[in-house]
Amino acid sequence: MSGTSESWGSRLGLVLAMAGNAVGLGNFLRFPAQAAQNGGGAFLIPYLVSFVLMGLPLLWVEWAIGRHGGQFGHHSAPGMFDRLGKQPWLKYVGVLGLFTSMTVAAYYCYIESWTLAYVWHSVVGTFSEQKATDFFPQYLDAANGGITALPVQGLCFFFLTLGLNVWVLSRGLTAGIERTAKLLMPLLLVFAAILAVRGLTLPSTAAGVVQSPLDGLNFVWQPQLSGLANPSTWLAAAGQVFFTLSLGMGSIHCYAAYLKKNDDIALNAASAGWLNEFVEVILGSAILIPIATAYLGLAAVQAATAGGSGFALGFLTLPQLFQHWGWFAPVAGALWFSLLFFAGITSSLAMGQPLLAFLEDEFGIGRKKAALVFGGSTLVLGLWCVVFYPAGAFDEFDFWTGTFSLVVFALLEAFIFVWIFGIGPGWAEIERGADIKVPRAFRYVLQYVTPVFLLVVFLGAMIKPATASWSEAISGLASGQGWAFAPDSVLGKILHVDDPGYAWFTDGSPTRAFIQDMTRILLLLVFVGCSALVALAWRRKKVHE
Amino acid sequence: MTGSAWIMLLATWSVVGSFTAYFLLKILKKDKS
Numbered sequence: 001m002s003g004t005s006e007s008w009g010s011r012l013g014l015v016l017a018m019a020g021n022a023v024g025l026g027n028f029l030r031f032p033a034q035a036a037q038n039g040g041g042a043f044l045i046p047y048l049v050s051f052v053l054m055g056l057p058l059l060w061v062e063w064a065i066g067r068h069g070g071q072f073g074h075h076s077a078p079g080m081f082d083r084l085g086k087q088p089w090l091k092y093v094g095v096l097g098l099f100t101s102m103t104v105a106a107y108y109c110y111i112e113s114w115t116l117a118y119v120w121h122s123v124v125g126t127f128s129e130q131k132a133t134d135f136f137p138q139y140l141d142a143a144n145g146g147i148t149a150l151p152v153q154g155l156c157f158f159f160l161t162l163g164l165n166v167w168v169l170s171r172g173l174t175a176g177i178e179r180t181a182k183l184l185m186p187l188l189l190v191f192a193a194i195l196a197v198r199g200l201t202l203p204s205t206a207a208g209v210v211q212s213p214l215d216g217l218n219f220v221w222q223p224q225l226s227g228l229a230n231p232s233t234w235l236a237a238a239g240q241v242f243f244t245l246s247l248g249m250g251s252i253h254c255y256a257a258y259l260k261k262n263d264d265i266a267l268n269a270a271s272a273g274w275l276n277e278f279v280e281v282i283l284g285s286a287i288l289i290p291i292a293t294a295y296l297g298l299a300a301v302q303a304a305t306a307g308g309s310g311f312a313l314g315f316l317t318l319p320q321l322f323q324h325w326g327w328f329a330p331v332a333g334a335l336w337f338s339l340l341f342f343a344g345i346t347s348s349l350a351m352g353q354p355l356l357a358f359l360e361d362e363f364g365i366g367r368k369k370a371a372l373v374f375g376g377s378t379l380v381l382g383l384w385c386v387v388f389y390p391a392g393a394f395d396e397f398d399f400w401t402g403t404f405s406l407v408v409f410a411l412l413e414a415f416i417f418v419w420i421f422g423i424g425p426g427w428a429e430i431e432r433g434a435d436i437k438v439p440r441a442f443r444y445v446l447q448y449v450t451p452v453f454l455l456v457v458f459l460g461a462m463i464k465p466a467t468a469s470w471s472e473a474i475s476g477l478a479s480g481q482g483w484a485f486a487p488d489s490v491l492g493k494i495l496h497v498d499d500p501g502y503a504w505f506t507d508g509s510p511t512r513a514f515i516q517d518m519t520r521i522l523l524l525l526v527f528v529g530c531s532a533l534v535a536l537a538w539r540r541k542k543v544h545e
Numbered sequence: 546m547t548g549s550a551w552i553m554l555l556a557t558w559s560v561v562g563s564f565t566a567y568f569l570l571k572i573l574k575k576d577k578s
Contacts, residue, residue: 041553
């Protein structure tokens with residue numbers, strides 16, 4: 001173990017880097033659609049309850065595990081978890097923190113590269129000549145009807161995005177990650193504010209406007225209190241809080257590991273968490289849906305967000321709608337996709353740092369070389385997502401690493417922190433150096449409420465029913481109709497419930513199901529590989545001791 | 546926008562805005578001292 005002497009240059013830089021880690025594309029694309037589809041304004045009640053009872057306590061846990069591990073020279077999850085107890089298997093739980101950040105980075109950098117490409121195409125006026133709905137499938141080379149794609153332009157932007165990430169990471173914590181966050185986070189806030197003001201003040205007499213943008217805001221905020229009684233609303237709210245804070249990924253632990261023993265974590269974690277909420281709840285709800293409603297009407301927006309995602313609106317619709325804004329159209333496009341790019345890169349840097357830290361700490365590899373290793377692994381895994389995009393490889397990555405693995409890791413870390421490390425030492429760790437008094441009630445929340453919350457989210461993800469309502473599914477089960485798994489539940493995915501003619505080959509050619517299963521095997525192999533590296537690192541350590 | 550939507554929006558924005566401002570100002574203050 002070489003350990004690294006790096007540390008954060010300033011407290012504001014740390015908070016902005018942590019907030020940048022949390023603020024991602026989902027703040028602007030997923031949150032407004034989730035809110036609109038799950039009770040509107042009433043969604044915010046379970047959302048804020050989940051933030052206080054699950055999000056905030058877990059932030060403190062991850063910061064505490066990170067700072068604790070950093071004192072022993074460990075800046076990545078395997079080493080940190082090894083120090084939480086005497087059990088040798090703890091470090092393999094930490095592997096999840098390494099595996100998740102590494103594999104999420106692979107497909108996330110690809111999405112990030114789309115935003116960069118869209119900035120370019122907004123500026124050069126592509127969307128004034130070509131509809132984004134035609135442009136996007138061509139860009140991905142996903143319209144050829146096959147199971148593979150070779151998007152030349154998409155690959156160029158992917159390489160560029162990856163190069164930028166590697167370059168920033170190779171510059172180090174302060175000169176690279178912190179400086180980037182200090183520059184991009186304020187810009188993101190300014191760009192979002194400009195678009196929100198412009199969108200919300202669109203006059204009803206403006207060309208192309210069919211409805212007031214405030215009707216869109218009403219769609220997001222109108223409380224449908226009946227939704228509060230539906231478990232789906234609570235699960236959706238808890239899930240949104242969980243994903244928006246970048247919990248269960250290993251990146252928060254990693255950033256916090258560069259703090260000193262008596263540095264505050266209570267106030268820093270709360271600040272970063274609330275800053276993310278500010279971007280999501282205030283700015284995230286004020287751009288996409290109001291602008292889309294103004295030009296498309298509420299019915300079209302309701303249909304476009306029916307799946308709980310605003311991705312199609314953000315990438316396929318908004319570039320077109322900006323064309324109504326005359327000379328401001330390229331500027332608006334550049335602002336929108338730049339802010340998405342800033343949100344993306346500040347998150348992907350946080351996904352890269354754990355691997356760099358692991359290689360530096362446990363294998364003594366220099367930062368520049370470690371950054372290249374991150375670039376290489378992200379390139380290989382990312383290429384799989386790019387080439388097999390039409391067969392659903394990208395979605396497989398998103399589900400197993402960007403959704404399932406996060407929840408599993410968070411669930412395990414919550415139990416380990418409370419029951420193995422111990423709530424006494426754990427609470428002392430959170431309170432040490434604290435610049436705010438953390439209410440003692442949170443000790444009990446951490447001990448009993450947060451793990452139960454996570455367990456419910458986990459079980460919800462495992463057995464999500466095919467029907468939209470949990471109540472319907474439960475009464476169906478009680479009346480002997482059985483339980484049908486949703487295609488996006490864990491068991492539904494494993495059983496391929498959305499593919500009744502499931503087969504690996506048809507007429508000798510591989511099917512989508514084949515690529516999906518190969519993707520799962522690939523991810524499993526990456527996990528095994530990470531575990532083997534951890535085993536090797538600890539064996540080397542034993543030999544040297 | 547309906548009255549109840551305005552109430553939800555203003556209440557939530559006030560809560561989130563106040564907490565964010567409170568914690569960030571506290572950090573800036575601590576940094577100065």
